[in-house]
Amino acid sequence: MTELTEPDDTPARPAPEWPQPGGQDITDPEVAQAIARLFDLPGLPVGDHETVYNGLHDELLAALNSDPAEPGPAGGEA
Template identity: 40%
Template structure:
């Protein structure tokens, strides 16, 4: 019986040495998002503009909040 992680080291992913050699990208953050025509969705997506001003440690929470608000918009009944 084989182990769950019975893969050659190269198949597992990059080593710590390889990761330390990765340069951060300097691509510009998009200025704005294209409107979707749905006010709830547009309101959620507008919050993405704040990401560059928030510490990286807080990005995950922001993305989760935006995701949850998009799910709520998707689940909302049409009126």
């Protein structure tokens, strides 16, 4: 016969502290805007994280490949 164990009543371990916006030394506004999306991750379902990371990758790649003398994708200055 298998013994049943009592439910574990210990509190869940707290999640690691997620960094807050600000304090980064990011001078490129396109990169800062892309990175800012990461601060929404803790509130999103895990299934949506891949979409956020893929979008972040695409935005950072576009910022890396853009000419700093040209306006950014939103029509503003880069």
